[in-house]
Amino acid sequence: DPAQPRASRQRFVIDFSQCLFEFVVQLLPTVEELAVKEDVRKLLERLIRTIEPDSRLLSFGSTANGFSLRNSDMDLCCLIDSEERLAATDLVTMLGDLLERETKFHVKPLPHARIPIVKLSLDPSLALPLGIACDIGFENRLALENTRLLYCYAMIDPARVRTLVLFRESVIDHISDLLTPLHPPNQSRCGASEGTVFSCFLISAVTCPHSHPLCPRKINSPYKGTLSSYGYVLLVIYFLVHVKNPPVLPNLQQMPPMRPISHVRTISSRLSWLFAYMHAQDDTHIGGHNTWFFDDVELLRQRWQSANTDSVGQLLIDFFKYFSRDFLYNTGVASIRAGLLKKDSKGWQNDLDPARYKDARERNRFCIEDPFETDFNVARCVTRDGLYTIRGEFMRASRILSTRPERAIYAVAQLCE
Numbered sequence: 002d003p004a005q006p007r008a009s010r011q012r013f014v015i016d017f018s019q020c021l022f023e024f025v026v027q028l029l030p031t032v033e034e035l036a037v038k039e040d041v042r043k044l045l046e047r048l049i050r051t052i053e054p055d056s057r058l059l060s061f062g063s064t065a066n067g068f069s070l071r072n073s074d075m076d077l078c079c080l081i082d083s084e085e086r087l088a089a090t091d092l093v094t095m096l097g098d099l100l101e102r103e104t105k106f107h108v109k110p111l112p113h114a115r116i117p118i119v120k121l122s123l124d125p126s127l128a129l130p131l132g133i134a135c136d137i138g139f140e141n142r143l144a145l146e147n148t149r150l151l152y153c154y155a156m157i158d159p160a161r162v163r164t165l166v167l168f169r170e171s172v173i174d175h176i177s178d179l180l181t182p183l184h185p186p187n188q189s190r191c192g193a194s195e196g197t198v199f200s201c202f203l204i205s206a207v208t209c210p211h212s213h214p215l216c217p218r219k220i221n222s223p224y225k226g227t228l229s230s231y232g233y234v235l236l237v238i239y240f241l242v243h244v245k246n247p248p249v250l251p252n253l254q255q256m257p258p259m260r261p262i263s264h265v266r267t268i269s270s271r272l273s274w275l276f277a278y279m280h281a282q283d284d285t286h287i288g289g290h291n292t293w294f295f296d297d298v299e300l301l302r303q304r305w306q307s308a309n310t311d312s313v314g315q316l317l318i319d320f321f322k323y324f325s326r327d328f329l330y331n332t333g334v335a336s337i338r339a340g341l342l343k344k345d346s347k348g349w350q351n352d353l354d355p356a357r358y359k360d361a362r363e364r365n366r367f368c369i370e371d372p373f374e375t376d377f378n379v380a381r382c383v384t385r386d387g388l389y390t391i392r393g394e395f396m397r398a399s400r401i402l403s404t405r406p407e408r409a410i411y412a413v414a415q416l417c418e
């Protein structure tokens with residue numbers, strides 16, 4: 002029966018999608034974890050106000066953008082509303098001293114970093130079995146805005162968008178281990194070498210996705226030449242807005258004007274500050290960058306209906322296929338604002354005189370345009386080897402999903418258990 006393979010393929014995609022949902026739900030942070038983090042934010046804000054009375058401490062990054070996994074790091078940004086304020090370097094030093102005196106955090110002030118920050122961490126305890134890691138930066142208003150942009154994208158179609166991003170984020174590093182377990186789970190050990198297998202994946206994805214010391218993230222460490230989480234989220238959104246046809250998401254930075262139905266926004270109270278912050282901003286420019294985007298999520302949820310009905314499993318399969326085979330790494334720039342751009346047109350070409358432009362070339366192997374800071378390549382940290390590794394993982398995932406689908410189901414089902 003010629004229809005047989007097609008039917009079984011469709012069944013696979015449905016089962017696979019179901020597995021993905023069930024798996025990702027388990028990775029979401031618990032209510033308790035979010036409450037503890039909010040308490041930490043308030044405590045730190047209170048302390049900072051003893052130095053700068055007119056300051057606010059806001060959460061950004063994954064804790065605030067809807068793409069947070071259990072035990073994600075906290076990214077905090079301090080905004081100071083007065084004209085006369087301390088320089089960031091002084092503030093970092095003073096805050097470091099204060100936190101060291103007044104709290105149990107391990108404190109590491111980095112006043113002379115490119116972006117001065119204070120790094121904090123808390124050892125695991127009964128209440129917080131995995132501890133907390135947190136960075137405090139200053140006046141990073143663009144990061145607050147791009148967090149709000151990602152949050153809006155996540156909220157338009159949470160079931161598909163969040164599942165895709167979160168599954169990819171937690172699994173991608175280990176996808177090959179996941180899909181081709183070398184040993185049964187109970188025999189495998191988490192080694193520091195190539196042999197990272199099933200239990201390593203379980204440890205790092207389920208219990209401590211970001212920080213297991215024995216399980217280095219192969220493709221999610223910008224310091225080692227691969228891509229930041231922020232970069233991966235942008236890739237997923239780019240794929241859903243510009244690659245999929247019909248698109249799964251609208252382009253929020255190029256929306257035709259829609260009249261708001263009402264001024265009352267029904268949004269989760271946990272994130273209401275983000276919108277309060279936005280309303281306080283009249284101008285849609287920050288440091289010369291246009292940060293406008295359509296942000297009335299309620300209106301969008303009422304009016305935007307994607308014509309694309311692909312399941313999340315199908316989207317994930319297509320995502321891997323696109324980024325292993327079709328994306329033009331040598332000449333293309335992925336831009337969620339404007340679609341596929343050319344490196345040439347942005348001055349990010351990578352084939353200039355190697356002697357003179359070695360640095361420029363190294364920085365532009367893989368190009369992802371920041372949504373607001375459009376002259377910034379979010380993937381500039383990706384090295385030649387890093388890109389090779391990233392594409393290798395995409396290819397492996399893509400190959401396994403198309404040739405040995407039962408393996409994928411088996412592996413994700415195991416994880417759910």
Ligand code: CTP
Nearest residue numbers: 061062063073074076144147148229230231379
């Ligand atoms: N950011 C940015 N430009 C970059 C990298 C990061 O503006 N080149 C900002 C973004 O606002 C991003 C935040 O810093 O949301 C945190 O970045 P990152 O830690 O990469 O992403 P998270 O979503 O916080 O992921 P994780 O849970 O892995 O920390």
Ligand code: MG
Nearest residue numbers: 062063074076
């Ligand atoms: Mg973060």
